[in-house]
Amino acid sequence: MTGSGTRCLHLRLAMPSDPRYLPVVRGAIGPLAASMGWNEQDCLAITLALDEALANIIRHDYHNRADGLIEMECRESVDGLEVTLLDQGEAPDRTKICARAIACDQAGGRGTHIIKDVMDTVSYQATPGGNRFVATKRLRKTI
Amino acid sequence: MKISVRDAGKTKIVDVEGDVDLGTSPDLRRTLFAALLEAPKLALNLAAIRYIDSSGIATLIEVLKDSQRRDKQFVLYGLSPAVQHVFHLTHVIRIFQVFQTEEEALGSA
Secondary structure, eight states, X not given: OBTTBOOOOEEEEEEESOGGGHHHHHHHHHHHHHHHTOOHHHHHHHHHHHHHHHHHIIIIISTTOTTOEEEEEEEEETTEEEEEEEEOSOXXXXXXXXXXXXXXXXXXXOHHHHHHHHSSEXXXXXXXXXXXXXXXXXXXXXX | OEEEEEXXXXXXXXXXXXXXXXXXXXXXXXXXXXXXXXXXXXXXXXXXXXEXXXXXXHHHHHHHHHHHHTTOEEEEXXXXXXXXXXXXXXXXXXGSEEESSHHHHHHOO
16 A cells, blocks of 8 residues: 555566467466456456467467567456557457357367457557557456 | 377377467377377376366367267366366367266266
8 A cells, every 4th residue: 555545466577479488477367366356267267368368469460470579467457457468460350350159169269259258348459569459357346 | 288198998098287278289189180090089188287278179179070070989088177167168068078087988988
């Protein structure tokens, strides 16, 4: 606590667009969500959703190049979590994101649907130097 | 991720340990497709899997479809609550034959 305000958790990290680092980020997100009050299943779901977002950047924005930069910012707000991912890769075709339903036996294309199902809001934007992904999830407190 | 393959009668059993994600699922894919060619039945032991993402799920669906094309059987067993949760989140739990134990998986027709 400082003055009349409350300090909230603000985590920033940068990773190469290399799948080898995905476990490192997953290892941070789960405990972060747990510290904010989500239960074990929600922590796993949030971890999965953000892991899928990072994997999509690696696959689609950087085309599996391992030398790109991904910057991640997780910010605790009054009522939940906001996550921003920035990359400098190619802009994905946003018209194809979650454009059609996934059949249960369809192999690919589940990542963006998982993100949409788990998070409360999701946005994909082009920036001058690349792409910005922002997702939020509200913490629903039970009394 | 660690992968090993063993035989149990006419079944190939693939044991996997660790995380299945974008970086590791290609190895799992190669192992499963190779093992499927060598036996009429393939069982995947997921008991030591801590995490699986959509690329891992996609791999399992591809192997399932290939097993059906070849008239072979592909079964899963030992799913932890965390892995089961991902299967439910991705709405794929009902397309697989899932068993709790190796004994049950091997005994399935």
